[in-house]
Amino acid sequence: xxxxxxxxxxxxxxxxxxxxxxxxxxxxxxxxxxxxxxxxxxxxxxxxxxxxxxxxxxxxxxxxxxxxxxxxxxxxxxxxxxxxxxxxxxxxxxxxxxxxxxxxxxxxxxxxxxxxxxxxxxxxxxxxxxxxxxxxxxxxxxxxxxxxxxxxxxxxxxxxxxxxxxxxxxxxxxxxxxxxxxxxxxxxxxxxxxxxxxxxxxxxxxxxxxxxxxxxxxxxxxxxxxxxxxxxxxxxxxxxxxxxxxxxxxxxxxxxxxxxxxxxxxxxxxxxxxxxxxxxxxxxxxxxxxxxxxxxxxxxxxxxx
Numbered sequence: 695x696x697x698x699x700x701x702x703x704x705x706x707x708x709x710x711x712x713x714x715x716x717x718x719x720x721x722x723x724x725x726x727x728x729x730x731x732x733x734x735x736x737x738x739x740x741x742x743x744x745x746x747x748x749x750x751x752x753x754x755x756x757x758x759x760x761x762x763x764x765x766x767x768x769x770x771x772x773x774x775x776x777x778x779x780x781x782x783x784x785x786x787x788x789x790x791x792x793x794x795x796x797x798x799x800x801x802x803x804x805x806x807x808x809x810x811x812x813x814x815x816x817x818x819x820x821x822x823x824x825x826x827x828x829x830x831x832x833x834x835x836x837x838x839x840x841x842x843x844x845x846x847x848x849x850x851x852x853x854x855x856x857x858x859x860x861x862x863x864x865x866x867x868x869x870x871x872x873x874x875x876x877x878x879x880x881x882x883x884x885x886x887x888x889x890x891x892x893x894x895x896x897x898x899x900x901x902x903x904x905x906x907x908x909x910x911x912x913x914x915x916x917x918x919x920x921x922x923x924x925x926x927x928x929x930x931x932x933x934x935x936x937x938x939x940x941x942x943x944x945x946x947x948x949x950x951x952x953x954x955x956x957x958x959x960x961x962x963x964x965x966x967x968x969x970x971x972x973x974x975x976x977x978x979x980x981x982x983x984x985x986x987x988x989x990x991x992x993x994x995x996x997x998x999x
Contacts, residue, residue, distance in 0.1 A: 753816025
């Protein structure tokens with residue numbers, strides 16, 4: 695008897711930590727079906743497996759992808775990968791093949807959907823075709839912010855990264871402007887030309903497979919945006935107001951789950967550098983036409999300056 699109890703204890707200690715399970719329901723047609731378990735899949739006695747993601751958060755960088763996947767992971771039917779895998783945009787990873795990609799996914803129950811997020815996917819020209827080849831029925835989440843705000847957040851992240859590594863950095867005015875006009879050579883500006891990249895995605899996926907999340911609204915009032923995500927993914931409504939609380943110290947919403955509270959990393963929500971109003975106005979003017987093209991492309995408008 696003692697040996698049996700010891701064996702059960704050892705088994706419990708070796709079992710992997712897995713997300714809680716919850717049923718996928720049919721709110722508007724059949725739910726996203728589980729991916730078949732292929733060769734190389736690691737199975738565990740508790741019934742969990744590593745499966746290829748059926749939902750991908752494809753971007754944008756500094757648009758709120760981390761907040762989105764953390765909020766989505768509140769749902770019991772979601773198993774979220776915690777790291778950015780960069781499988782489809784980094785050749786060194788892509789060459790390892792789908793079995794390696796699957797091995798980077800969290801352990802999930804068969805009735806859960808696995809979600810991966812890598813914001814660099816949106817602006818990489820080769821990624822849409824590669825994801826389509828993996829799964830033409832994949833569901834894609836694209837979270838967007840005001841293009842000018844996204845550029846400033848992009849700069850802020852690079853600024854702090856260089857500051858922490860004791861490296862030199864360029865003042866924001868010198869990267870935004872060149873000879874008195876908007877610096878088209880600044881990569882962060884290109885990332886905010888949403889219509890250019892969206893055109894490439896629509897070559898492989900119908901607009902119905904891509905859900906646009908308003909990143910500015912997610913910051914101000916997360917619940918309505920998350921209810922739309924639940925509906926798009928045909929998930930049973932579970933995320934509710936009790937899952938969010940406003941942290942006055944940090945200045946943004948944090949999460950509450952099963953009595954536990956957690957906020958995003960301190961690197962999130964950093965204050966942007968001050969930019970001269972005249973330069974800001976030039977950025978707003980620069981993005982006006984690209985924004986209009988994007989609105990026409992997706993049949994929707996956003997409250998951007």
